[in-house]
Amino acid sequence: MLGTSAGNHHHPPMLQRATLCLVSVIAALLTATTFFRVELLHHLLWAKGPERNNSLDSCPYGHFRLTGMKDCLSWLSCETIRSEVTVTKLMGRGAVKQVFLAHWKGHQVTLSRLTVSEFSNDFFHGLEMLKGLQSVYVVKLLGYCEGDKTILTEYHPFGSLINVNSILEQENHRGFNTWEVRFRLAVEYAMFLHFLHTSPLGPRVMCDSNDLGKTLSQYLLTTDLHVVANDLDALPLVNRSAGLLIKCGARQLWGDFVAPEQLWPFGDDLPFSDDLMPPYDEKTDIWKIPDVTDFLLGQVEGSDVLRLHLFQLHRDCKRTMPQQRPTALRVVQTYKAVYTSLTQELDLYSGTVHDL
Ligand SMILES: Nc1ncnc2c1ncn2[C@@H]1O[C@H](COP(=O)(O)OP(=O)(O)O)[C@@H](O)[C@H]1O
Ligand SMILES: [Mg+2]
Missing domain, CATH: 1.10.510.10 (Transferase(Phosphotransferase) domain 1)
Incomplete structure (x- = not known):
């Protein structure tokens, strides 16, 4: 008996060897599938992250593009904001700004206006930061008017x-x-x-x-x-x-x-x-x-x-x-x-x- 089993151990019959082979292939396949599924999931989750948006709609500094716009436009000026932007309703209000839903050329946009002059330093600081930190991490600036103390940004219907x-x-x-x-x-x-x-x-x-x-x-x-x-x-x-x-x-x-x-x-x-x-x-x-x-x-x-x-x-x-x-x-x-x-x-x- 001993002799036979020792012999089998060293020289497994064809069927046994094939089974062993098959099991290893299946195990390798399972590991690979799991790995790729995890990788795919990871890709799905993170590729939909900020990096991707960035490459899709990046514009040169001082410019913006909204969904559906072919070209990048430079930030809207006081004149354009006054003549082309229509305020619809008050959406939100913090200490510094009143935030309105507005329309510009068929796009819903957000117009923020300084509430009280007491906070004008904060308001202008905020504007400088918005300009300087434009990136995938920050709301898109569409224009501003220092004289009217207004800032135009992309509208996000889900709010804060x-x-x-x-x-x-x-x-x-x-x-x-x-x-x-x-x-x-x-x-x-x-x-x-x-x-x-x-x-x-x-x-x-x-x-x-x-x-x-x-x-x-x-x-x-x-x-x-x-x-x-x-x-x-x-x-x-x-x-x-x-x-x-x-x-x-x-x-x-x-x-x-x-x-x-x-x-x-x-x-x-x-x-x-x-x-x-x-x-x-x-x-x-x-x-x-x-x-x-x-x-x-x-x-x-x-x-x-x-x-x-x-x-x-x-x-x-x-x-x-x-x-x-x-x-x-x-x-x-x-x-x-x-x-x-x-x-x-x-x-x-x-x-x-x-x-x-
Ligand atoms: N672009 C926007 N899209 C949708 N909602 C906005 C937008 N900007 C501001 N809001 C709403 O208005 C609120 C106040 O805006 P915020 O800029 O924080 O003003 P404040 O400086 O007065 O605190 C936000 O918490 C959010 O609910
Ligand atoms: Mg706030």
Whole structure:
């Protein structure tokens, strides 16, 4: 017996060898298919991201093109805005601007107008930032009129990121109400912060973000479910080489949403004074990421598993010492790595493809 089995071991009969061969081929095929499906899914999810839009409708600086326009046009002037843009209705209103839905040559557009002259510095700062930061991460500028204190931008009917839940829960969007789509919004939000912290206008901080609602209201949700930053009225510059840090306004801030270094550090005994308040840097944006991402993930199948995978990273974002928090780039990289490993895991276990 022993002799026979030893002999079989060294010289398996044809059938056994063929079976072994077949099993290896099937295993290799399965691995390859899984790999390609994951790669395809990854491509689908990220290729629909900001990079793709960029190559499709990029125009030279100072120009724009809306869907359906063949050529790039230069930003509209005061005269053109006055004569060709018709305001339809008030859509939104923040501290600085009144935001109107308007029409221009058959396109729906957005006209923002300064509300009170007290905020005119913020308004013009916002305009400069919009001009200087035009990219896939920022709402498209179509024109402006400094004299009339108006800015014309692309209209996004889904409105601000506050509407994410109500939009994705609509019957016709249910198919998109997945952890993958929601997580991509969070990745794009983090990508914008990375862009802002290393921007062509120097490292900038998203200051108009003292609570979750306020923060979400500064970003828009596009109809193809991407995130663009819209309100750039408060982006102070961190000039590290000159030793210049920033402060988000001159008033005292409260609560858990803002970073600990944004709170008055000297207790109740000493009344708040802006002169004594120590400045800080862009790591305040990192502190806020877990709260924004948590909101964006919502309560759908898979979002709690994802939260578990993000636990350590988000704990690092909430470190008291700003310099111990990760950079926005590291957040983006970790988010992408978590996304890839989770889709692979799910794909292997369930055999399903999580289509967009
Ligand atoms: N281009 C746009 N498309 C759709 N909604 C917009 C657009 N721009 C602004 N809004 C709406 O108006 C609100 C206020 O706009 P925002 O630029 O943040 O003004 P403020 O500077 O006064 O805060 C936004 O939160 C959003 O709901
Ligand atoms: Mg705003």
